[in-house]
Amino acid sequence: MRVGSPHRPPVSLLAQDVLDNVRVLATWAPRSHAPILDPLERTSEILFGVIMVLTFTSSISVVESGAAETREVLVAAIGCNVAWGIVDGALYLMTAFIERARKRMMLRTVLETRDEETAHGLILAALPAPVSAILTPGEVASFRQRLRQQPSMADGSPIDRRDVLGAIGVFLLVFLSTLPIVIPFVILRQPAAAMRASNAVAIAMLFGVGWTLGRHSGLSSWRTGLVMMATGLALVAITIALGG
Numbered sequence: 001m002r003v004g005s006p007h008r009p010p011v012s013l014l015a016q017d018v019l020d021n022v023r024v025l026a027t028w029a030p031r032s033h034a035p036i037l038d039p040l041e042r043t044s045e046i047l048f049g050v051i052m053v054l055t056f057t058s059s060i061s062v063v064e065s066g067a068a069e070t071r072e073v074l075v076a077a078i079g080c081n082v083a084w085g086i087v088d089g090a091l092y093l094m095t096a097f098i099e100r101a102r103k104r105m106m107l108r109t110v111l112e113t114r115d116e117e118t119a120h121g122l123i124l125a126a127l128p129a130p131v132s133a134i135l136t137p138g139e140v141a142s143f144r145q146r147l148r149q150q151p152s153m154a155d156g157s158p159i160d161r162r163d164v165l166g167a168i169g170v171f172l173l174v175f176l177s178t179l180p181i182v183i184p185f186v187i188l189r190q191p192a193a194a195m196r197a198s199n200a201v202a203i204a205m206l207f208g209v210g211w212t213l214g215r216h217s218g219l220s221s222w223r224t225g226l227v228m229m230a231t232g233l234a235l236v237a238i239t240i241a242l243g244g
Helices: 011-021 041-057 067-112 116-126 137-149 161-176 179-187 191-217 219-243
Strands: none
Touching: 011 067, 041 161, 041 179, 041 191, 067 116, 067 161, 067 179, 116 137, 116 179, 161 191, 179 191, 191 219
């Protein structure tokens, strides 16, 4: 027994906590109350949408572009984000399918193999390092036994309703992130004023993305917001410079 083991939670409580909270075990853990898209996924899609539309709006010349040219650029920006929203949604479904298949293969191996060392190794590899580091062989064996008691954990559809909703959410995030940046060009007649308003909205959105990530990760919200704002603008400049 390791030092400090009397202060560890009972293996049943530890196993249940892992089942409920570890992402890699999401194939068989209850997910009904978890968000379909986590904060990192949501903010990443918004960031992608903002960068894409900024590469279009930044190409508008407030001096030379007329209403027709501006409208053409905006339509192209919206169309591009719609297309990439569809692509991102399809990739989300593909990733969900592959990850679930891989997890189910690992789970079947854990449940069916006669090699106890292999089964325990897969369980420990699926857990975060701080969790696997404190588990004794007896606790891992008890954890495996609890998995065997769960009914039909390795079965089910490769794509479920939450995956489809997640893909739709990805598409909507990429598409809807376009609108706040485009709207100033629709409601303001002066191109210069519209450009300033659009850029201000984009900068605020980038800061908001960083603020959200900062709160989610326990970092300084202000600092993360400023870093994300600077990073986003730098990515836009690189994309434009490379012909994006």
